[in-house]
Amino acid sequence: MKKVVLADTAGFCFGVKRAVDAVYNEIKKGDKVYTYGPIIHNEEVIKDLEEKGVCLIHTEEELKALREGTIIIRSHGVPEKIYDIIKNSNLNLVDATCPFVLKIHKIVKEQTEDNRHIVIVGSKAHPEVQGIIGWCLNNYTVLETKEDAETFDLPLSTNICIVAQTTINYNNFQDIVEIISEKGYDIIVINTICNATKERQTEARKLAKASDAMVVIGDMHSSNTQKLYDISKAECENTYYIQTLKDLDLNRLKSFRSVGITAGASTPNNIIKEVHTACQK
Known part of the structure; x- marks a missing residue:
């Protein structure tokens, strides 16, 4: 045998369970429920939520067109402007962003305001990274590979803050940090990979x-x-x-x-x- x-x-990790529970709790209240993007990356879960009447919002335009209901922000988080759209539309907001991702949003906003260039180690196409970008005030670079890090080139006077997508490979993050560190910039490294x-x-x-x-x-x-x-x-x-x-x-x-x-x-x-x-x- x-x-x-x-x-x-x-x-399920803590952040995912928290997000999924938030949607099911809102369903019980009987109001119209929407999620901005898939609440998590799992087709089976999304299918079950859709069968229970939860609608998926894919774009800002769709969001702006809503006049009532509850909007749940996905576990991966969203750019700051999405919060503004929801508040201006007087929609009910339930923020199911993973707390570890929210921490990254806070870090990059503060560091950008301190005139640091944000380096995000992760996949630019991933919704978590798209959300983080939306808090960087257009002062950022996304690096996914060691090759990306090798070609990274900004004036040496640039102050840099390095953060990570919460789900990336830890060894890859370390390798990229080492390559950037050897270039001689003033660097703050904050390991934001989830434990x-x-x-x-x-x-x-x-x-x-x-x-x-x-x-x-x-x-x-x-x-x-x-x-x-x-x-x-x-x-x-x-x-x-x-x-x-x-x-x-x-x-x-x-x-x-x-x-x-x-x-x-x-x-x-x-x-x-x-x-x-x-x-x-």
């Missing part, structure tokens, strides 16, 4: 090393799940990235003596449990 180990850190992200990545790496096969569960649009997959794949060649049980070829797992399972921060427990149970058979 094969050994199946489920990571202790698999599943839960670091713990999840550390456990995934350890579990993948000890396993013949690794299953990583999460939405294909989830940044933190993609990082878990990359980390696991580097340690365990037989690593499989799935959204739900139906994506997993259980027959393929039968040849392995040990299987590790982890999941992204926006993966519901019922999906993790279903996969875990199936792998044990």
Whole structure:
């Protein structure tokens, strides 16, 4: 019988659980509920919310057109101007932004006001980074790779503050900080990677090393799940990235003596449990 180990850190993190709970609580009140962007990166959760009447707002134009209802800000956060639009429209506001992301918004706004150029280590296309950019007063650079950092070039008199997308790879952040530090700027480095992200990545790496096969569960649009997959794949060649049980070829797992399972921060427990149970058979 094969050994199946489920990571202790698999599943909803504090910020995601808080955001999802906020939406379900608003649904119970009976008012029309909207989320600005998907509340989290998980299709199954979004589908369930839509079936319960929650509407998804994708653009500022859609937001400006609303005249009533409750707007819930996604866990990834939004630019400052979105708050202004909601307040000016007299809509009810529920802020489900992860507190760790809110902390970054506060940092970059204060540091920009102190005339520091903000360097955000992360993916420019990710909604969390898009939100952070919206608090930087147009004085920022987004660096995703070591190559980006190598080509970073501002006058040496520029004062810099470096922050991170909460879900990025910790080692990548360290590498980029080291490259920028060697360029001779006056730098403040604030490691804003969520502790839960670091713990999840550390456990995934350890579990993948000890396993013949690794299953990583999460939405294909989830940044933190993609990082878990990359980390696991580097340690365990037989690593499989799935959204739900139906994506997993259980027959393929039968040849392995040990299987590790982890999941992204926006993966519901019922999906993790279903996969875990199936792998044990």
